Amino acid sequence: EAGVTQSPTHLIKTRGQQATLRCSPISGHTSVYWYQQALGLGLQFLLWYDEGEERNRGNFPPRFSGRQFPNYSSELNVNALELEDSALYLCASSLGSGRYNEQFFGPGTRLTVL
Amino acid sequence: GESVGLHLPTLSVQEGDNSIINCAYSNSASDYFIWYKQESGKGPQFIIDIRSNMDKRQGQRVTVLLNKTVKHLSLQIAATQPGDSAVYFCAEIYTGGFKTIFGAGTRLFVKA
Numbered sequence: 001e002a003g004v005t006q007s008p009t010h011l012i013k014t015r016g017q018q019a020t021l022r023c024s025p026i027s028g029h030t031s032v033y034w035y036q037q038a039l040g041l042g043l044q045f046l047l048w049y050d051e052g053e054e055r056n057r058g059n060f061p062p063r064f065s066g067r068q069f070p071n072y073s074s075e076l077n078v079n080a081l082e083l084e085d086s087a088l089y090l091c092a093s094s095l096g097s098g099r100y101n102e103q104f105f106g107p108g109t110r111l112t113v114l
Numbered sequence: 115g116e117s118v119g120l121h122l123p124t125l126s127v128q129e130g131d132n133s134i135i136n137c138a139y140s141n142s143a144s145d146y147f148i149w150y151k152q153e154s155g156k157g158p159q160f161i162i163d164i165r166s167n168m169d170k171r172q173g174q175r176v177t178v179l180l181n182k183t184v185k186h187l188s189l190q191i192a193a194t195q196p197g198d199s200a201v202y203f204c205a206e207i208y209t210g211g212f213k214t215i216f217g218a219g220t221r222l223f224v225k226a
Contacts, residue, residue: 006157040122042203042216042217042219043158043203043216045216088155090157102146102148102160102163102207105150105157105158107156107157108155108156108157110155
């Protein structure tokens with residue numbers, strides 16, 4: 001069974017540009033989570049989507065946004081990029097209505113803002 | 115899920131020694147716990163889990179201990195190998211509220 005996939009693997013942008021990151025969950029999973037992991041730091045929760053709806057949002061500015069498509073894949077958009085947005089962005093998926101909210105992670109997208 | 119971003123503590127062990135990585139969790143209602151391993155440049159991988167009705171669970175070379183009285187979780191790695199070098203972090207889950215909180219993580223260095 002295929003795991004969570006993310007694209008692109010690496011993304012290089014300049015300040016002020018916009019970045020779009022994509023995630024495909026494990027087949028059958030309806031929940032998708034986005035995390036930011038800056039170098040040497042722990043996971044910072046960004047967004048949680050389930051069944052196409054935004055369920056929860058972390059403490060990030062509005063220029064971080066996303067959506068979930070009918071096939072449960074998801075996009076994370078970051079507008080007006082700043083240097084401190086450089087990080088590994090991780091996507092995870094889970095069974096949205098499952099008893100245990102175990103999250104399975106993708107390999108991440110490394111975003112570098114120059 | 116939520117997490118607190120902190121600079122990671124590190125643990126350095128000699129190859130072949132046992133490693134113990136600790137995690138203090140915050141929500142007394144959390145009833146399911148997971149340890150993840152994250153190698154450099156990769157996403158976190160599930161290692162072992164434990165439910166709150168247990169206090170110990172063993173896997174292959176890994177053991178998780180849960181002390182609900184003091185809200186403490188530990189991961190023990192037996193005969194640590196260079197391939198075990200990674201960041202390890204715990205996740206506490208309150209299944210009733212579908213809430214997951216990730217610990218900041220501990221970086222494990224294994225010296226050959």
